Amino acid sequence: xxxxxxxxxxxxxxxxxxxxxxxxxxxxxxxxxxxxxxxxxxxxxxxxxxxxxxxxxxxxxxxxxxxxxxxxxxxxxxxxxxxxxxxxxxxxxxxxxxxxxxxxxxxxxxxxxxxxxxxxxxxxxxxxxxxxxxxxxxxxxxxxxxxxxxxxxxxxxxxxxxxxxxxxxxxxxxxxxxxxxxxxxxxxxxxxxxxxxxxxxxxxxxxxxxxxxxxxxxxxxxxxxxxxxxxxxxxxxxxxxxxxxxxxxxxxxxxx
Amino acid sequence: xxxxxxxxxxxxxxxxxxxxxxxxxxxxxxxxxxxxxxxxxxxxxxxxxxxxxxxxxxxxxxxxxxxxxxxxxxxxxxxxxxxxxxxxxxxxxxxxxxxxxxxxxxxxxxxxxxxxxxxxxxxxxxxxxxxxxxxxxxxxxxxxxxxxxxxxxxxxxxxxxxxxxxxxxxxxxxxxxxxxxxxxxxxxxxxxxxxxxxxxxxxxxxxxxxxxxxxxxxxxxxxxxxxxxxxxxxxxxxxxxxxxxxxxxxxxxxxxxxxxxxxxxxxxxxxxx
Ligand SMILES: NC(=O)c1ccc[n+]([C@@H]2O[C@H](COP(=O)([O-])OP(=O)(O)OC[C@H]3O[C@@H](n4cnc5c(N)ncnc54)[C@H](O)[C@@H]3O)[C@@H](O)[C@H]2O)c1
Ligand SMILES: NC(=O)c1ccc[n+]([C@@H]2O[C@H](COP(=O)([O-])OP(=O)(O)OC[C@H]3O[C@@H](n4cnc5c(N)ncnc54)[C@H](O)[C@@H]3O)[C@@H](O)[C@H]2O)c1
Numbered sequence: 001x002x003x004x005x006x007x008x009x010x011x012x013x014x015x016x017x018x019x020x021x022x023x024x025x026x027x028x029x030x031x032x033x034x035x036x037x038x039x040x041x042x043x044x045x046x047x048x049x050x051x052x053x054x055x056x057x058x059x060x061x062x063x064x065x066x067x068x069x070x071x072x073x074x075x076x077x078x079x080x081x082x083x084x085x086x087x088x089x090x091x092x093x094x095x096x097x098x099x100x101x102x103x104x105x106x107x108x109x110x111x112x113x114x115x116x117x118x119x120x121x122x123x124x125x126x127x128x129x130x131x132x133x134x135x136x137x138x139x140x141x142x143x144x145x146x147x148x149x150x151x152x153x154x155x156x157x158x159x160x161x162x163x164x165x166x167x168x169x170x171x172x173x174x175x176x177x178x179x180x181x182x183x184x185x186x187x188x189x190x191x192x193x194x195x196x197x198x199x200x201x202x203x204x205x206x207x208x209x210x211x212x213x214x215x216x217x218x219x220x221x222x223x224x225x226x227x228x229x230x231x232x233x234x235x236x237x238x239x240x241x242x243x244x245x246x247x248x249x250x251x252x253x254x255x256x
Numbered sequence: 257x258x259x260x261x262x263x264x265x266x267x268x269x270x271x272x273x274x275x276x277x278x279x280x281x282x283x284x285x286x287x288x289x290x291x292x293x294x295x296x297x298x299x300x301x302x303x304x305x306x307x308x309x310x311x312x313x314x315x316x317x318x319x320x321x322x323x324x325x326x327x328x329x330x331x332x333x334x335x336x337x338x339x340x341x342x343x344x345x346x347x348x349x350x351x352x353x354x355x356x357x358x359x360x361x362x363x364x365x366x367x368x369x370x371x372x373x374x375x376x377x378x379x380x381x382x383x384x385x386x387x388x389x390x391x392x393x394x395x396x397x398x399x400x401x402x403x404x405x406x407x408x409x410x411x412x413x414x415x416x417x418x419x420x421x422x423x424x425x426x427x428x429x430x431x432x433x434x435x436x437x438x439x440x441x442x443x444x445x446x447x448x449x450x451x452x453x454x455x456x457x458x459x460x461x462x463x464x465x466x467x468x469x470x471x472x473x474x475x476x477x478x479x480x481x482x483x484x485x486x487x488x489x490x491x492x493x494x495x496x497x498x499x500x501x502x503x504x505x506x507x508x509x510x511x512x513x514x515x516x517x518x519x520x521x522x523x524x525x526x527x528x529x
């Protein structure tokens with residue numbers, strides 16, 4: 001899966017799936033723009049890539065900030081002359097039943113997980129449409145099936161799934177040469193999962209984790225690197241005939 | 257892509273491709289060999305497989321040909337013995353061989369349905385059973401593996417003239433999911449996924465285009481292709497065999513280590529619309 005000399009922007013890239021994706025893209029030959037709101041984490045990832053002999057740079061990007069998106073994408077084009085890959089990865093999750101969810105909490109999840117994907121996709125199309133590209137939106141299995149304790153997250157990820165298809169069709173209609181696909185990881189051992197669990201009581205967290213692992217046919221959560229490999233595939237020209245598709249990587253969770 | 261394969265490489269692995277004498281199967285077999293696998297090409301047309309294997313060998317790649325009618329249990333047993341004698345390994349099975357029978361449903365016969373079910377569904381059952389029992393822990397090869405079943409977008413959505421063909425592909429989709437979950441639950445280390453191409457430029461693709469003419473949807477095959485490209489395939493082109501081989505490589509390789517029971521559509525956006 002070759003991404004040689006392609007310029008790629010990854011959001012929420014300081015840890016977890018985003019970090020692993022930066023490493024996967026760099027290994028496939030891409031020039032990687034690592035972005036995050038967490039500057040320390042993002043800089044660490046960029047520095048590790050550079051130390052390993054790859055081309056990488058950190059740029060601070062809060063994905064909810066419309067003007068910042070414009071600035072970052074413009075800076076990338078000014079610096080590298082192009083942007084061919086965008087991975088809309090930044091996201092948050094809060095485990096909370098519908099009756100306890102607040103409008104504020106609902107909006108926060110949907111702003112970061114959904115509104116931001118709209119902002120990033122629109123901005124990327126602006127600069128990609130001249131010579132094509134690949135946009136990969138990180139949805140989730142929770143965008144396909146429901147979880148009783150993830151109402152806001154389910155809604156945000158379902159939105160990303162359908163939005164991705166709309167934009168895929170739009171870009172194909174316009175002959176922009178931009179492919180747009182969604183990725184649907186199952187449970188992945190990242191700070192997102194450990195963080196969400198840490199906000200629960202120990203017994204609730206254990207019950208949640210047990211329920212989850214028991215329902216994964218493969219019997220384990222994924223490693224971030226396993227998800228990154230599928231993302232790199234979609235980003236590369238090897239997915240040349242794929243647009244508007246869903247790539248599920250869930251150890252069999254949704255096949256049940 | 258050769259120097260950047262990384263986790264997408266198949267070095268040290270042994271792959272079996274059915275229907276490898278032409279079309280999608282041929283392209284996948286070539287791709288797997290280029291990615292480093294030792295590939296057993298199988299088909300009822302063994303001459304085609306021998307020719308392709310010789311070409312791959314001439315490029316320094318590992319390939320061998322065997323006659324295998326996917327509907328014959330005896331041929332699958334013989335395949336297992338041939339694999340034991342070759343590398344004594346088996347990691348990847350691409351259940352690709354298949355046929356197309358079109359026509360309006362009211363004109364299809366029970367004989368046609370029996371035939372297409374046997375070649376497109378029963379074969380996948382026999383192949384999956386043979387691979388799973390020999391790849392699982394304690395099996396004669398025993399090191400796990402990846403099974404990829406060629407379904408189609410016709411196994412997901414409705415298309416005129418595709419009733420009996422599409423039904424076989426729906427069955428393959430479902431068989432893949434059930435076996436994926438079963439093998440995962442029982443610790444076989446065998447992943448199973450279905451691949452869903454759109455209309456691909458092969459002999460079978462031509463047959464499907466001709467069928468649109470035969471059932472009266474369009475006047476000729478050129479019109480059929482034009483209609484598909486303009487009104488049904490967002491990317492505006494038919495697929496080619498390489499598009500499918502690339503996706504098959506992803507599912508075959510360790511790059512898809514957490515992927516089982518999924519449907520991978522490679523259709524230029526057809527099903528997204
Ligand atoms: N971990 C899982 O089980 C799992 C499963 C399915 C989908 N996903 C999705 O994958 C993506 C990555 O998940 P992860 O597990 O790696 O998460 P994570 O929490 O481990 O990392 C997320 C990163 O995003 C950054 N971030 C948060 N808000 C941001 C903002 N407003 N702007 C920019 N960056 C921001 C964080 O600083 C962090 O570095 C998310 O979209 C998540 O919903 C995760
Ligand atoms: N071409 C398309 O548009 C398309 C679209 C979706 C799915 N598919 C599926 O992809 C697979 C390959 O299709 P293709 O287009 O390459 O077909 P093809 O007709 O070009 O090639 C099929 C190959 O299978 C072999 N074969 C047929 N019956 C066999 C048997 N009983 N045992 C062993 N080999 C046998 C043939 O000899 C031939 O070499 C099929 O399962 C098909 O249903 C094709």
